Amino acid sequence: MASAPSDIPSKNDPYASLRSREFQFYLVIRFALVFALNMQFAVVEWRVYELSHDPFSLGLMGLAEVIPSVGLALFAGHIVDKMEKRGMLLKCIIGYLFISMALFALTWKPITQHITDHMALTGIYILVFIGGIVRAFVSPSTFTLMALLVPREQYANAATWSSSAWQIGAIMGPALGGFFIHWFGVHGAMFAVVLVFILPLFSLLQIKPKPVYYHPKDGDVFKSLGEGMRFVWNTKVVLGAMALDMFAVLFGGAVSMLPAFAKDILHVGSDGYGMLRAAPAIGSTITMFILAYFPLKKKPGIKLLAAVFGFGLCMIVFGLSTSFYLSIFALFLSGVVDGVSVITRQTILQLKTPDEMRGRVAAVSSMFVGSSNELGAFESGFAARALGLVTSVVAGGCVTLGVVVTTYIISPAMRKLDLKA
Template sequence: MDTTASTPRNDPYASLRYKEFNYYLVIRFALVFALAMQFAIIEWKVYALSHDPLSLGFIGLSEVIPAVTLAPFAGHLVDKREKRGLLLKCVIAYLFISTGLFLLTWDRAVAGMSTHWILISIYFLVFTGGVVRAFVSPSNFSLLSLLVPRALYANASTWSSSAWQIGGVLGPALGGLCIYWFGVHWSMLLVVAVFLAPLYSLILIKPKPIYYQERGETFFQGLTSGMRFVWRTKVVLGAMALDMFAVLFGGAVAMLPAFATDVLHVGSLGYGLLRSAPAVGALITMFIIAHRPLVNKPGIKLLAAVFGFGLTIIIFGLSTSFWLSMAALLVSGALDGISVIIRQTILQLKTPDDMRGRVAAVSSMFVGSSNELGAFESGFMARKLGLVTSVVFGGCVTLAVVVTTYVISPAMRKLDLKP
């Protein structure tokens, strides 16, 4: 990578002029597309087997336990190892996991198995995927910074988030459509095939240098150094905490199979459309911000976006109209897209090169895992309070978190994202 290459000022396509970064975008898209489609299919299958919203929560819990537990170790290992090679191993592992889920959705393969053991087997493979994800997040984050110059981190983060959102749009939408057209089993076969795309793209990227520096730390100190860095860097801590609580209590998407089936009565096709709506909204935001970067008062904009996200979750929870629910989820995704871009830019600009894996691991514990914990929280609260009440309650908690953050975090209010 030629880090001295000149790029036009305010060029929205600057990072796309680096060949290996384009391969990275394919990896980013294909991984998210395959995983989002896989989760949409598995969520539908699990709810069809159990008819219990808490069973949907257990999917998230199964993944979050290993992802959080192993995150400090994974981040430490990623910093000490070559990132492209680690990510390649993770993709191969995902191929095996998706093949296992493909077999579990095949009636001939599970003939003689009880519903209980089918569910247990699905949860086990999801758990294994959580182990892999603990290494994927820091590897992905660290690799991006090795593909473009530092001056383009904000631009690259926008395009990376766009690729992630495109995958998030098409994955669940195609998952719902494929369930409708072909059934769960053959839909899972497509997921297996998609995982071949990031495998090929990774082969086209050259191995990258390792910036890890020995600091005379003990093994435990090495594991926890990322946490200490985040704790000392208040703007990073604030951004992670804000997003974590918003996603944790605003996890309406996890309950979509139940809403589609029992509240809106729209079936698998409507489920696929609802599942993709937040990502469509986020994708629109990504392309707008690529041309109009969030330069002025990004901290205030982040707080406003998360506050609006909470409001849309409340509207979704109260809605009995399919189109109003679609609109609420679309807007929630657009607002969440702002949060994603600002948070990723903060992490890229504030994190030292030799600590990127560990800081990204902490981020995955705060933010990435909050999706799965939010799914479990939503499922648990849906059983205790009812489906609609649990979602509305979560949206209200999100609003309270934003107001609290505004009051106690002057660093967030004064946030500056200049490189």
């Protein structure tokens, strides 16, 4: 496989991938994108619940994003594989910038005073839908670009730092989103989001265009799409890691319901909501920094299963809690164990995927894992309406435990997983 050159290759060096200047800018892009998107989603979630006072409306946000994201995922992976990666990611960032500017306009008083709440909600859902279209291309673009910035022997190390940058952005985004709502209102918070989207644009221009390894013949689109699906299906450890995480997030995630928990269960304001949103990412980031120094070498598959099992237990505790501090602690621990899952899955994908197929495999991964957050948001909203807010979260945690036990029984490839490059 072709890969980027390295200055100082050292398998035991926790900073090996950070010695690449372009990878440093990549981490800035990774952080800034996730920071801006998480902050934007936290602010929009708060605004949607303000307008509707209905947990199901939060679930509809997830559905609005997941429909285009999943529907276009395979096609997007094919496009990314045959296109230059930096240019594709640049188009995606510009698209996100325009969406955030439109959301900023929808929170501007001279506009909001002339439209109904229903019109505002409809506008938000439409913009979230468009964001789902952009997201279909962002995931394979960022995944593929990373492999072109560091050599193969540094993939695991790069995945750790990339995931850490992602989680730091996921910490600061929703936390500052909640505090900015408290300090400056929804409109001021959305203005901050617009400003943040400028940072990844600048950083991406510091990375040179990269070679393209996939050159399909005209008319081979469906064959190309099928190759990505067959690769995932035939590589059982990849399939198992994707499926395990998908079901855990789909049924066990409660993040989309946090505005409802903050307001109706824990009775805290927007600042407390920001703390709840940040708690899982703080735990995950701590785990990822530890794993940069002590990578998972022995029985990583068993540890992955244990981590997802722990995630389910944390969701059960969070659902039953009526204490703000216990809820934060449960979410923090959910992030600690989720960090193990994220690093393991990303390392599997980077090590097992050929260069010419990265975009399509990343697209399949986004269908399994990335979009499960939004499907999980819809499932959580629907379950909250049908079963009640607390019951839906506890039941989801129990389903997660069942998924882990089932995976352990039926997947010997996961039990015997080896992450050696």
